[in-house]
Amino acid sequence: MPWLSVCIGPDGRLLDSEAFATFEEADLVTYRAQGILFDSIVRQVEIAHDYAVERILN
Known part of the structure; x- marks a missing residue:
């Protein structure tokens, strides 16, 4: 019997x-x-953090 690797999205x-x-x-x-x-x-997360910092500084 083969082994199965499955990827399920957040919506199931x-x-x-x-x-x-x-x-x-x-x-x-x-x-x-x-x-x-x-x-x-x-x-x-890094992109969101950079965006938040940029908004605060501008």
Whole structure:
């Protein structure tokens, strides 16, 4: 039975899924996706922070 890596959006909609032959392969893809999501959230917070500081200073 293959392992399945699934990405579900905040609205509960399936964004992507992929089957893998081993748990390790599926876990690695999930781990990498987690890193990409975390980096995206950090960038959004940094942009919001920069915008707020700019508004205060102007």
